[in-house]
Amino acid sequence: MxxxxxxxxxxxxxxxxxxxxxxxxxxxxxxxxxSDIVKLFCLIFLFAPMALLLTIILYCFIKGLFxxxxxxxCGQFSLGILICIGEPIGLSFFIFGITLLIVxxxxxxxxxxxxxxxxxxLNDAVLESFPQIILQSYNNGKLDNWSWFTIASVGISxxxxxxxxxxxxxxxxKIKHFEAVSQFIRQSVVPSTAGQPQDNINKKSPxxxxxxxxxxxxxxxx
Numbered sequence: 001m002x003x004x005x006x007x008x009x010x011x012x013x014x015x016x017x018x019x020x021x022x023x024x025x026x027x028x029x030x031x032x033x034x035s036d037i038v039k040l041f042c043l044i045f046l047f048a049p050m051a052l053l054l055t056i057i058l059y060c061f062i063k064g065l066f067x068x069x070x071x072x073x074c075g076q077f078s079l080g081i082l083i084c085i086g087e088p089i090g091l092s093f094f095i096f097g098i099t100l101l102i103v104x105x106x107x108x109x110x111x112x113x114x115x116x117x118x119x120x121x122l123n124d125a126v127l128e129s130f131p132q133i134i135l136q137s138y139n140n141g142k143l144d145n146w147s148w149f150t151i152a153s154v155g156i157s158x159x160x161x162x163x164x165x166x167x168x169x170x171x172x173x174k175i176k177h178f179e180a181v182s183q184f185i186r187q188s189v190v191p192s193t194a195g196q197p198q199d200n201i202n203k204k205s206p207x208x209x210x211x212x213x214x215x216x217x218x219x220x221x222x
Contacts, residue, residue: 007098009170010096010097010100010117011093013093013117013120013121013164014090014091014093014094015090016090016159016160017093019156020128020132020156021089021128023149023153023156024042024046024128024153024157025046026149027042027150028042028043031139031145031150032143032145033143034143038135038139041135042135042136045127045128045132046132049123049127053123092116092117092120096116100114118171121167122164129157129158129164130157130161132157133154133158133161136153136154136157140154
């Protein structure tokens with residue numbers, strides 16, 4: 001696994017996301033609709049991913065106010081709001097991708113950033129790209145309005161949805177890779193600490209994070 005490639009794949013998701021959002025927004029603004037309900041649903045699903053993330057963040061923030069670590073929770077809430085603001089135009093994907101490019105390979109934040117990008121991909125595909133494909137195709141068919149712009153708008157949403165599905169399949173394969181790496185590390189560490197007092201084992205690296213190993217050229221144990 002190459003972290004730089006993973007980062008650029010996430011940035012590519014951001015490019016598709018911002019293109020899809022701009023086309024969908026201009027579609028709602030400029031095109032005629034077969035009914036006001038169809039236009040309303042197009043508008044709702046345009047901002048649905050942001051609304052879902054904002055709801056989750058507000059729930060976690062309110063729940064965290066009753067915990068002892070409420071100051072740390074306020075910091076996380078601020079970061080979550082910034083991500084929500086950038087969600088409609090795909091800004092969060094650029095943040096995730098750039099973070100992966102600059103973060104150290106041994107940092108635990110790699111796994112958090114990777115998981116967040118995966119959730120954002122799924123969120124956008126289910127709540128925006130797929131509904132826009134259905135609604136715009138239905139509206140274009142009813143009005144027989146298949147201009148170059150309407151075809152491009154549906155096409156970019158379909159491309160974004162297809163890319164997200166392929167990216168999620170790739171991520172599932174990556175999860176299997178992580179599990180194999182974790183098993184390899186456990187098999188390597190356990191024999192080396194056998195027979196040592198537990199205190200000595202704990203003192204070695206109490207905060208050491210698991211490396212992001214690259215086993216592309218090595219054979220993992222079976």
